[in-house]
Amino acid sequence: xxxxxxxxxxxxxxxxxxxxxxxxxxxxRSIAGQLAQAVQYVEVLDELDTSAVEPTFQVNHxxxxxxxxxxxxxxxxxxxxxxxxxKHNGYFVTAATIKK
Amino acid sequence: MTDLNKLTLGQALEGIKTKKFTxxxxxxxxxxxxxxxxxxxxxxxxxxxxxxxxxTEKIDFSKPLAGIPxxxxxxxxxxxxxxxxxxxxxxxxxxxxxxTFTRRLxxxxxxxxxxTNMDAWAHGSSTETSDYGPSRNPWNTDHLPGGSSGGSAxxxxxxxxxxxxxxxxxxxxxxxxAWSGVVGFKPTYGRCSRYGTIAMKSSTDxxxxxxxxxxxxxxxxxxxxxxxxxxxxxxxxxxxxxxxxLDSLRKIRIGIPLAxxxxxxxxxxxxxVMAAVEKFGQLGAEIVELxxxxxxxxxxxxxxxxxxxxxxxxxxxxxGVRYGHDRSYFGQEAxxxxxxxxYSLSAGYYDAYYLRAQxxxxxxxxxFDRQFEKVDVIVGPTSPCTAxxxxxxxxxxxxxxxxxxxxxxxxxxxxxxISLPCGFDxxxxxxxxxxxxxxxxxxLVYQVAKSFEDNTDYHLQRPKI
Numbered sequence: 001x002x003x004x005x006x007x008x009x010x011x012x013x014x015x016x017x018x019x020x021x022x023x024x025x026x027x028x029r030s031i032a033g034q035l036a037q038a039v040q041y042v043e044v045l046d047e048l049d050t051s052a053v054e055p056t057f058q059v060n061h062x063x064x065x066x067x068x069x070x071x072x073x074x075x076x077x078x079x080x081x082x083x084x085x086x087k088h089n090g091y092f093v094t095a096a097t098i099k100k
Numbered sequence: 101m102t103d104l105n106k107l108t109l110g111q112a113l114e115g116i117k118t119k120k121f122t123x124x125x126x127x128x129x130x131x132x133x134x135x136x137x138x139x140x141x142x143x144x145x146x147x148x149x150x151x152x153x154x155x156t157e158k159i160d161f162s163k164p165l166a167g168i169p170x171x172x173x174x175x176x177x178x179x180x181x182x183x184x185x186x187x188x189x190x191x192x193x194x195x196x197x198x199x200t201f202t203r204r205l206x207x208x209x210x211x212x213x214x215x216t217n218m219d220a221w222a223h224g225s226s227t228e229t230s231d232y233g234p235s236r237n238p239w240n241t242d243h244l245p246g247g248s249s250g251g252s253a254x255x256x257x258x259x260x261x262x263x264x265x266x267x268x269x270x271x272x273x274x275x276x277x278a279w280s281g282v283v284g285f286k287p288t289y290g291r292c293s294r295y296g297t298i299a300m301k302s303s304t305d306x307x308x309x310x311x312x313x314x315x316x317x318x319x320x321x322x323x324x325x326x327x328x329x330x331x332x333x334x335x336x337x338x339x340x341x342x343x344x345x346l347d348s349l350r351k352i353r354i355g356i357p358l359a360x361x362x363x364x365x366x367x368x369x370x371x372x373v374m375a376a377v378e379k380f381g382q383l384g385a386e387i388v389e390l391x392x393x394x395x396x397x398x399x400x401x402x403x404x405x406x407x408x409x410x411x412x413x414x415x416x417x418x419x420g421v422r423y424g425h426d427r428s429y430f431g432q433e434a435x436x437x438x439x440x441x442x443y444s445l446s447a448g449y450y451d452a453y454y455l456r457a458q459x460x461x462x463x464x465x466x467x468f469d470r471q472f473e474k475v476d477v478i479v480g481p482t483s484p485c486t487a488x489x490x491x492x493x494x495x496x497x498x499x500x501x502x503x504x505x506x507x508x509x510x511x512x513x514x515x516x517x518i519s520l521p522c523g524f525d526x527x528x529x530x531x532x533x534x535x536x537x538x539x540x541x542x543x544l545v546y547q548v549a550k551s552f553e554d555n556t557d558y559h560l561q562r563p564k565i
Contacts, residue, residue, distance in 0.1 A: 015446075016443050016446060019442050020416075020439055022438060023427065028432060031436050031439055034436060037498075039440075041400075041401065042401040042457070045401050050456060053460075053462050055455055055461070056462040058303060059289050059513060060288075060289060060290045060333065060514060065332035067329065075196055080422075083193055083194060083196065085420060092421050092422055094421050
């Protein structure tokens with residue numbers, strides 16, 4: 001196994017935390033070191049020659065399954081909203097993304 | 101009659117059919133067992149006692165599972181009932197619709213008696229990452245039951261239900277079945293619909309049964325399998341049919357991959373599995389050593405990348421807007437997985453990690469294709485060890501990957517497989533034997549497993565709790 005040292009800097013870590021929209025506690029910062037370990041572990045794949053290999057994204061080889069473009073029975077508006085913590089006039093209420 | 105909860109599915113169906121007892125008596129015995137053992141085992145997140153009893157008043161006896169009490173892993177949506185995936189983020193979530201798998205069970209007459217504990221979001225192989233506390237192994241309550249479908253395995257092993265439902269992404273049915281001493285049947289990817297199961301790694305997620313016997317598991321599979329328009333990745337076939345059992349294994353070639361017996365393997369496990377291989381030989385099978393199987397270490401790496409990547413995408417839907425709490429409710433294990441997935445999919449790293457892993461996945465599939473030219477099924481240990489003590493998974497970022505190292509290759513390739521009891525270690529903990537076949541060959545998995553079970557009595561032994 002190749003022994004390279006993988007570094008995930010605090011800046012890298014904060015970037016992926018932000019991409020993943022997570023909140024991190026001080027205790028969670030230990031994850032950064034574990035990420036580096038996991039990344040180092042998966043470098044075992046470098047031992048295999050994949051230069052002429054096609055990727056397999058789907059094991060039963062199905063792709064582009066379409067259905068007819070017709071309205072089907074779906075959840076009622078009331079049921080769809082039933083689990084929402086905040087709703088208003090029949091809509092989900094989300095956090096504001098644009099400042100007034 | 102008493103102790104109806106101890107019956108197998110086959111025995112329970114027969115007893116109800118011949119009016120030896122009623123579904124109400126059967127459900128009552130299971131609920132009594134749950135009441136008595138839950139303080140020790142913690143197999144359930146939610147028990148649906150009153151609802152289950154009420155359903156026994158309206159049984160259609162013409163249905164194939166009329167009145168059978170089923171325990172369902174808590175990542176299957178069950179309409180009108182709490183569904184948490186063992187995460188506090190979904191603590192109060194009431195499913196608005198049912199998964200196809202559980203809908204088909206209920207339409208067949210089964211009664212859901214409770215939702216079982218699991219590793220939160222199915223992230224783990226111990227049931228120790230549950231936000232509702234770990235489940236405990238009924239053979240020794242200081243030990244883990246395995247996971248992620250640990251609660252379902254415990255519920256079956258401890259006779260808290262007649263049969264249970266689990267889901268597997270890489271080992272989550274077979275590994276807890278092995279550690280808890282029951283049968284776990286993971287079907288071909290796409291054999292059973294994923295619709296309504298809380299998505300983890302969509303490209304390998306496979307729902308399936310956990311049961312007391314091979315026949316019980318196969319019967320459930322025959323009822324819930326089959327194409328579902330709600331899941332585009334389903335195989336275009338109707339329900340799977342149970343084949344005839346074989347009187348002899350004379351025409352079966354059984355492959356033993358040497359790579360599935362790593363040096364770290366527990367001696368008792370090696371011994372029990374080799375004894376099983378000898379038994380297959382006595383039953384007439386041709387035993388073939390497979391010396392060139394791809395090292396499982398590559399599957400661990402592929403699984404680690406793909407699972408985290410798909411998790412980071414699938415769990416992005418939990419935004420606390422439409423249901424559940426906000427993302428601050430994710431536990432540390434979920435955060436760890438989301439972050440590694442986000443990293444491997446992010447700009448600059450996609451080719452090096454995600455794409456490379458998908459290419460190695462092709463090599464793993466090709467390797468199985470080559471092996472299945474030589475043999476009909478592959479047999480090996482389900483897990484390299486018996487159930488580990490509580491606390492074993494804590495702080496181990498790769499715990500699940502290493503526990504499931506002998507299951508990840510077949511999961512990545514979407515193959516069907518089963519784990520069934522094949523012995524016990526010195527401490528009385530069960531040992532699991534896995535049997536894997538090529539895609540859509542559940543018939544072979546069933547026949548070889550059934551033949552082993554018919555000629556051994558490991559499945560008849562029950563834990564003393």
